[in-house]
Amino acid sequence: MADTSVTPSFTKAILTALPRLVVRLPLDLEHRIQVTQADQRLPMALQNEFWQAVVDREPDPAIGLAIGSALQPAHYDLVGFLVMSSPCLADAADGLVSYSALIGEGGQFYRQHRDGAWRLTYQADFRIARAHRQNAILAAIMQGSRWLVGQDLAPVAVGFEFGQPAHLEPYRHCFGDARLNFGQQAAYIEIRDADWQRPISSGSETVQHQMRDLAQQQLQRIHPGTVVDEVRQLLRQKPALGRAQIAHLLAVSERHLTRKLHDHETSYRELADEVRRERALDRLADPRLTQDALASYLGYSDASALAKAFRRWTGMCMQAYRRQSRMR
Missing domain, CATH: 1.10.10.60 (Homeodomain-like)
Structure with missing residues (x-):
């Protein structure tokens, strides 16, 4: 069963980015999110309310791409630092898969090798604002991966559950020349084998051990x-x-x-x-x-x-x- 709460860090980071995207949410909703402590979990009901408010103000799912792309390294919580301290992109992706329950936003990450590329799939367990949220997660993964291994990182393909939108410019801006596949069974990003093994220059084995230990403790608390x-x-x-x-x-x-x-x-x-x-x-x-x-x-x-x-x-x-x- 999927966890009924999420880490508050991702949501608070989005709150920080929204004003720059000219999206304002109700002050009461913002306050209820901001008072959640970093070591607490945000109830999924509140997370759903938050995303519904985003949809009400901006119905176009492309806003999710702008949200994910606007996030900065400082916005990522414990598991984000664990990922950033990995030795290569493949290990960082393994961290996403292993700790989906902590940072999956109510969904699960999977990885699969196919046709000379690795596919990192995100299977959402939520219904509310599904396209917006998946777009935000895909864009955040792309943005984070480029921080880790270089801005020239380009995916082979990106998959979306919803049908093809009228305007593809926001998707091209985020994912470059990748094949954009709409109407898929799940959201995904495909990365070439060579890029999958790119080293992360900031990788520190000592930091990674410390972060993994803390992430393991968090995971055990919420997902025994x-x-x-x-x-x-x-x-x-x-x-x-x-x-x-x-x-x-x-x-x-x-x-x-x-x-x-x-x-x-x-x-x-x-x-x-x-x-x-x-x-x-x-x-x-x-x-x-x-x-x-x-x-x-x-x-x-x-x-x-x-x-x-x-x-x-x-x-x-x-x-x-x-x-x-x-x-x-």
Whole structure:
């Protein structure tokens, strides 16, 4: 079930941007949002009321593009800083997927590899102001991605649920020459493989660890999961994490962690193997990635240890798997 609240930071950032876009909301509504503390959650009913007020004053969903594009790095909350401290764009996208419950605005992010590009899909769970909100989220992702890796970042395609509008200029201004696909089942942005692996110059492993720890605590408060879910999420963010590191991040002893995982009929070794396989197949889409670099990212002692695991997962070596993937 989707969470019935959202982080207030995104909404407050939009309130800051609206006057510049000549959109004024009722003062009472603004006050009820502004008094929400940063460590609290904004009820979805209030968020829906907020967006309905935006629609009432500006019915054109293109205003959502202007809203998302107007947001600045300082407007992003904890998960925003987690994303900005990632080593590359792919890891930043993984942060969006893993922490959708914190920053998904009542929706969920997914990623999928297809035709030489990565598709980051946003599936909304709300009905009110659906087109406005999805446009704001797509534009914010595009804007944020360009801050991270460079203003020349250009998507391959962008998808929208609603039909094609009469005027495409706002969409071209936001997404450049990307294919604009209207009437889709969900909103999405597609990024080329090479761009997906672009490094983030400001990435800091120390900051990322701190932000991930805090984000994990927030997620646990609003979206309690099993210890298996928690371990899997941490490994997806950093597959090289060892059992002791996982236990430390979850504030339990290694013995307690082992026992809790056993209660769910699994183990750290099984979960780590599952996630490393998933991440290895994802990362192989980047033709520039070397076997040594992938081994280090996944936490293997050397390339030969990874090669042995990869053959166990797929029945073939990585070179053969890459050749087969290019032929599909």
